[in-house]
Amino acid sequence: MGLPSLKPCLLLIFLFLLNVSTINSKPSKVEPVLFGGNFQALYVIGDSLVDSGNNNNLNTSVKANFAPYGSDFEGGKPTGRFSNGKTIADYIAIYYGLPLAPAYMGLSEEQKNNISTGINYASASCGIFPDTGTQLGKCLSLSAQVDLFEKTIDNNLKKKFKTNSELTKHLAGSLFMTAIGVNDYAFYFKETTDPNEFAKKLLHDFLKQIKRLHELGARKFFINNLKPLGCYPNYIVANTVPRGSCSKYLNKAVAKYNVKLRKSLTHLKKTFSEASFLYSDYFNFMLGLRGPSTNQVSSNLMNSISPCCPSVYDGDKRTSCTPRSSSCKVPDTHIFFDPFHPTELANFMYSIGCFQQRKVCQVV
Numbered sequence: 001m002g003l004p005s006l007k008p009c010l011l012l013i014f015l016f017l018l019n020v021s022t023i024n025s026k027p028s029k030v031e032p033v034l035f036g037g038n039f040q041a042l043y044v045i046g047d048s049l050v051d052s053g054n055n056n057n058l059n060t061s062v063k064a065n066f067a068p069y070g071s072d073f074e075g076g077k078p079t080g081r082f083s084n085g086k087t088i089a090d091y092i093a094i095y096y097g098l099p100l101a102p103a104y105m106g107l108s109e110e111q112k113n114n115i116s117t118g119i120n121y122a123s124a125s126c127g128i129f130p131d132t133g134t135q136l137g138k139c140l141s142l143s144a145q146v147d148l149f150e151k152t153i154d155n156n157l158k159k160k161f162k163t164n165s166e167l168t169k170h171l172a173g174s175l176f177m178t179a180i181g182v183n184d185y186a187f188y189f190k191e192t193t194d195p196n197e198f199a200k201k202l203l204h205d206f207l208k209q210i211k212r213l214h215e216l217g218a219r220k221f222f223i224n225n226l227k228p229l230g231c232y233p234n235y236i237v238a239n240t241v242p243r244g245s246c247s248k249y250l251n252k253a254v255a256k257y258n259v260k261l262r263k264s265l266t267h268l269k270k271t272f273s274e275a276s277f278l279y280s281d282y283f284n285f286m287l288g289l290r291g292p293s294t295n296q297v298s299s300n301l302m303n304s305i306s307p308c309c310p311s312v313y314d315g316d317k318r319t320s321c322t323p324r325s326s327s328c329k330v331p332d333t334h335i336f337f338d339p340f341h342p343t344e345l346a347n348f349m350y351s352i353g354c355f356q357q358r359k360v361c362q363v364v
C-alpha cells in the first residue's frame with residue numbers, strides 16, 4: 001500500500017495493541033470478503049471525515065485544499081481531504097477493489113456521465129439537520145447530498161444504463177456509505193440539551209434519508225456511527241476539560257445516538273428484507289486507538305492528544321490548521337492530523353480493525 005518505511009514499525013505496535021483489546025470476540029464463521037463485496041460502485045454520503053473535495057467548490061472557509069493537508073496523498077496532493085492522506089472512505093474503496101470515489105462538486109457533466117464506479121457527495125461542516133454547519137459557509141446537508149444523488153440517477157446514470165433493469169441492478173449492487181451526524185452535536189448539543197430527545201430527532205431525520213436512498217434503489221448500506229467527539233482536540237478546551245481527558249457528557253450523548261442507530265438498523269432490516277446493513281463502530285475504534293492515557297504520548301507511542309497541525313496547539317476550540325500553521329514533520333506519529341480529523345495512519349488502522357480483524361464492523 002505504499003507506506004513509507006517508518007510505518008511498518010508503528011503498525012506492528014498498533015496491531016499488537018489492537019489485538020490485546022479485541023482478541024476475545026473473533027467471529028466463528030468468517031466471510032472471505034466482509035459484506036459480500038463485488039460492488040459495482042461506492043457512493044459516499046457524509047461530512048469532513050470522508051469529504052474528498054466537495055467543499056473545494058463551495059463558498060466556505062471549511063476547506064482542506066492546501067498544504068499541509070494531503071502531504072501523504074499520492075506524493076503530496078492537497079485534494080480537499082481533511083487528513084494527510086487517505087480517508088476511511090478511500091480505504092473502503094480499496095478493500096472492495098473500486099477507484100476512490102471522486103467529489104461530485106469537482107466533476108464536469110461529461111465526467112458524471114462517464115462514471116459508474118461511484119461518487120462522493122460528502123461535505124465538511126454539514127450534518128443531518130439542514131442548518132448544521134451553515135454558520136461557517138455553504139455545505140451540503142444530508143438531504144442535499146441525497147438530492148444530488150437523485151440528480152445523478154436522473155441526469156447521468158439513466159444515460160449510462162439504458163434499461164430500467166440495468167439501472168436497478170447497478171443501484172442494488174452498489175455500496176452506500178454514510179458517515180454523518182457528529183456536526184449536529186458539535187453545533188447544537190449543549191450540556192442542558194436532553195440527550196434522548198436530541199438523539200431521537202437526529203436519528204429520525206437520518207433514517208428519513210436512508211429510506212429515501214432505499215426508495216431510489218440503494219440496497220447495501222455501510223453505516224458509520226458517530227465519533228467520540230468529546231475526546232477530540234477541538235473539544236478539549238483548556239479550563240473546562242483537562243488536556244488528555246474527554247468531555248463525558250458529550251461522549252455519553254453521542255453514544256446514546258449510536259445505540260439507537262444500531263437498534264434502528266435491526267428494525268430496518270426487518271422492514272426492508274432485501275436490504276442489508278453494515279454497522280461500523282467508529283466510536284469505539286477511535287476510543288481504543290486513543291487509549292486510556294492522559295499523557296501527550298500515550299502507551300501506544302503515538303501522540304494521541306495533540307494534532308499534527310497546528311503543531312503548537314493551545315487547546316482552543318476554534319484553533320484550526322491553516323496554510324500558515326506550522327505542522328509536525330511525520331503526521332503518522334499522531335492520531336489526529338488537525339484538531340478535528342484523524343491522520344492517514346488512524347484511517348488505515350480503521351480498515352485493519354474493520355476488514356481484517358472484523359471487530360469494528362458488523363453486518364446486521
Ligand SMILES: *[C@@H]1O[C@H](CO)[C@@H](O)[C@H](O)[C@H]1NC(C)=O
Nearest residue numbers: 058059060061135136137138
Ligand atoms: C461567499 O460568502 C461570503 C460570506 O457569506 C459572502 O460575503 C460572499 O459574497 C460569498 N461569495 C460568493 C462568490 O458568493
Ligand SMILES: *[C@@H]1O[C@H](CO)[C@@H](O)[C@H](O)[C@H]1NC(C)=O
Nearest residue numbers: 110111112113114115116117
Ligand atoms: C471515461 O472513463 C474511462 C474509464 O474510466 C476513461 O478511460 C475515459 O478517459 C473517460 N472519458 C471521459 C471523456 O472522461
